[in-house]
Amino acid sequence: MPVDEYRLRQLIANIVDRDENALVELYQQLLQRVYGLALRITRCPQTAEEVTEDTFWQVWRQAPRFDAVRGSAIAWVMTIARSRALDALRRIDRPETDESAIVSEPVSADTPHDLLNAVQTGSLLQQALAALEPLPRQLLELAYFRGLSHDEIAQYMDMPLGSVKSLIRRTLLSLRHILADDAMLTFTYE
Missing domain, CATH: 1.10.10.10 (Winged helix-like DNA-binding domain superfamily/Winged helix DNA-binding domain)
Known part of the structure; x- marks a missing residue:
């Protein structure tokens, strides 16, 4: 389904004014794309759902930062989604550190x-x-x-x-x- 860039920009402008209905409409228009990207990156449906929620929460908070001169509205939202997905992936992939093993490991220096x-x-x-x-x-x-x-x-x-x-x-x-x-x-x- 093609996305109307002009309408997305209007929605983001309305979100700046704290219009919840604009956020709902933006969510409905971009949900599949944001979720699809998050799923491709995280490869986990539950994490992709969390990333999608985080993405639209960040859009709500950072709508005043959107600058149409720097890029399209969809690119801005998808960049946020990608960033949230990579952050989620880092949290998942971060190995547990056994601090006692680090402390007890001898250092070999002459x-x-x-x-x-x-x-x-x-x-x-x-x-x-x-x-x-x-x-x-x-x-x-x-x-x-x-x-x-x-x-x-x-x-x-x-x-x-x-x-x-x-x-x-x-x-x-x-x-x-x-x-x-x-x-x-x-x-x-x-």
């Missing part, structure tokens, strides 16, 4: 200087990863922490394979540059 270098390098890597934009960080997580191939990531994220490859490569080069610069600053006392 000297205190080696231990200091290992701790500083790990901290720098965490800071560099945290500084990344969400999409590049997620692609790296899928590739290096979940072990997905570039093809699997492209399918999983519904992105072109070439985009996945180039974004991962650029992100790795950026990380390498950031870490090299930080290492030069951190370890200049040697």
Whole structure:
């Protein structure tokens, strides 16, 4: 069913004015698309339902942020849905951490200087990863922490394979540059 962009923009403008009927109509027009995207990303009907609910709740709260100059209304709503679905997926996929195992695990370092270098390098890597934009960080997580191939990531994220490859490569080069610069600053006392 084709979506009337002009009508969607009107509905969002009415939602800014807290018109609940406009939200109901927007929900009715975009429910199948939002749920379909959420289901494709999460692969779980219950999670997709939660994502759909979260998406329209966020539309209600953030309607004043919609800018028709930056893109279409449907793209804005679908971007919110995609973001909510990826957040839900991260919550589901986050491994349970056994803190006692981390504390009791011996650290293998030959000297205190080696231990200091290992701790500083790990901290720098965490800071560099945290500084990344969400999409590049997620692609790296899928590739290096979940072990997905570039093809699997492209399918999983519904992105072109070439985009996945180039974004991962650029992100790795950026990380390498950031870490090299930080290492030069951190370890200049040697």
